[in-house]
Amino acid sequence: MRVNDLLKLIPEETFRDLAVETKVDVQVKKLSGELMFKLILFSMLHSNKLSLRVMETYLQSAKFRSFTHYDILDGKYNSLRDRICTINAEYFEKMFETIFGIYNKVLKEEKSLSKVDSTYVALATKLFSIGMKNGTGDKRHVKYSIILKGSLPSKAKAHTEQSYVSEHLALGDLIASDNGLKNNIVVFDRGLQTRNRFDQFSVDKKFFIGRANKNIRCKIIEDRVLPSKPQKSTLRITSDKTGYLINQDEKKTKNQYRILKGVIDATGEAFCFVTNIIDEDAYQIAAWYKERWEIEVFFKFIKQHLNAKHLVSRNTNGIKVMLYMTMILAILIIAYKKLNKIASYKIAKLKFELELEQEAIKTIVLYCGGDPQKAKHLFDSG
Known part of the structure; x- marks a missing residue:
């Protein structure tokens, strides 16, 4: 599928409808939500290190104007900075969730497993005062917590508050907020261990598989074959048991859980999983957990190829806007990669x-009264 066909899957009215819903363009004359969306997306795609100056330059370029079909565009560095800092981030969040829904269906991943994890972006304290501290050193961090459903990001949050250093809070809140996980499976690493969260997931019918501490405390009810x-x-x-988990206050959970223990063949390393999936085959549960590595690959992709480790805005609102735009661009490139059976993220982004x-170029040729079909061989991809 060609890029133009891929982008046409997003209905044109989506921009207008979400702009009205979120009031993103109220009292705004020039830099509309749709224009900012397209400018950030275009600039992210064409720049290895995005900045407001880069965005200002692209805004005034013939290439961007032909992409947006706007004849005259005007906006200076400080106007772009102020708009990103104050624009309603909910507009971009809803665009992200809408676009995920479209391409999740296109890739037929509606029933795919979800993986959740967090990654950090660091900046020196003298440049970034609002971020959280994580360990020693003179740096502040932004934490990105993301749910990957199938191959695409489905939910994302940016955290700068110190309390969200805890994965119990960051991942727990993210899973709790995602209604799409109901009657589906989500896997996570050992960062999330809170018994109250496990009980809430069970009440909400969100099935999970998590890595647990090997000395997990449990009142065993059944030792399974x-x-x-x-x-x-x-x-x-080596062990498959069902029972009630015990928390730090010596209280047991309201629901029963399954504790699986075993050994990795290649390394001899012991592992322990906890899950609220009671009846599934133990090896199937282990196989599902193994898919968690896909989110690590995703983090590597957005940091290396989409420059997610670089903060264009150091304002909380701006950080959220750029995170959602990074997720949107990631969805488009991953969908393009899968639909065209391209092996490499790097080559997929380049193509x-x-x-x-x-x-x-075709648009410019048409503006000049020409016919791109006369040079069709130049535009056919190999």
Whole structure:
């Protein structure tokens, strides 16, 4: 699927409808929500290190004007800075969630497993005063907590408050806020251990698989029969029990949970999983947990190729806007990569960018009274 066809899957009225819903353009004359969306997306795609100066330059370029079909665009560095700092971030959050819904269906990943985790972006304290401290050193951090459903990000939050250093809070709040996880499975690492959260997930019918401490405390109700090890399994289950978890106050959970223990074949490392999925095969649960590594690959992708480790705005609102725009661009590139069976993220991003550039050239040719079809061979991708 070509980029132009991919982008057409987003209904044109989406921008207008969400602008009205979020009031993003109230008392704004020039830099509308739709224009800022397209400018940030375009600038992210075409720049290895995005900045407000870069965005200002692209805004005035013929390439961007042909992309947006606007004849005259005007906006200076300080206007862009102020707009990003004050624009309603909810507009971009809803755009992100809408676009995820579209491409989640296109890729047929509606029933896919979800993975949740966090990553950090650091900046020197003298440059960034609002971030959280994480460990030693003279740096402040922004924490990005993200849910990856199938291959696409479905939910994202940016945290600068110190309390959100705790994954119990960051990941727990994110899972709790995602109604799309009801009757679906989410996996996470050992950062989330709170028993109250587990009980709430169970009440909400959100099934989870988490990495647990090997000495997890539990009042055992049932010691289950161990299944035969599948031939392709890279680990061995040594214990499968069901019972009530015990918290730090010596109180047991309201719901029963399943504790799986085992050993990884290659390293001999012991592991322990906790889950509220009671009836599924133990090795299937282990296989689902193994998919958690996909979110680590995703973090590497957005940091290396979408420059997510660089903060364009150091304002809380601006950080949220840029996070949602990064998620949107990631969705587009990943969908393009999968639909066109491209192996590399780097090549997928490059081809996406080149195709978008070709569309801009075609528009300019049409403006000049020409016919792009006469040079069709130049635009056919190999």
